[in-house]
Amino acid sequence: MDTFGCHIVADLWGCNVHKLTDKDYLEKEFTYAAEKSKATICGVFFHEFSPQGVSGVVILAESHLSVHTFPEHGYASIDIYTCGRHTQPGLAIQHLICSLEAEYNHSHELIRGLKPKV
Numbered sequence: 631m632d633t634f635g636c637h638i639v640a641d642l643w644g645c646n647v648h649k650l651t652d653k654d655y656l657e658k659e660f661t662y663a664a665e666k667s668k669a670t671i672c673g674v675f676f677h678e679f680s681p682q683g684v685s686g687v688v689i690l691a692e693s694h695l696s697v698h699t700f701p702e703h704g705y706a707s708i709d710i711y712t713c714g715r716h717t718q719p720g721l722a723i724q725h726l727i728c729s730l731e732a733e734y735n736h737s738h739e740l741i742r743g744l745k746p747k748v
Contacts, residue, residue, distance in 0.1 A: 633743030635713035642706040644733025650699040653678040659729045663722035
């Protein structure tokens with residue numbers, strides 16, 4: 631596989647609090663986001679905290695999607711990293727921004743795996 635990758639780190643604020651506490655909803659939406667990005671899903675694990683919050687990861691052949699939610703702040707921390715030029719992680723983050731009904735988002739996109747020219 632090509633080492634070229636795209637790594638999106640996103641902060642989503644003003645999210646739907648009920649969605650941030652719903653483990654099953656988040657698992658379904660992150661799985662769909664991975665599929666939408668044309669990535670290959672290898673495994674899925676989500677955990678619900680007490681009294682609130684969810685952390686989860688979708689493991690991909692191309693890397694991962696992950697989330698940590700803070701419902702008390704209406705905040706979700708999202709990390710999407712995909713290797714290979716066939717994936718479209720931008721489609722995944724756009725889906726998640728809409729799905730979580732974020733009022734504000736701040737995303738950084740990093741290009742990974744480029745060999746330095748020596």
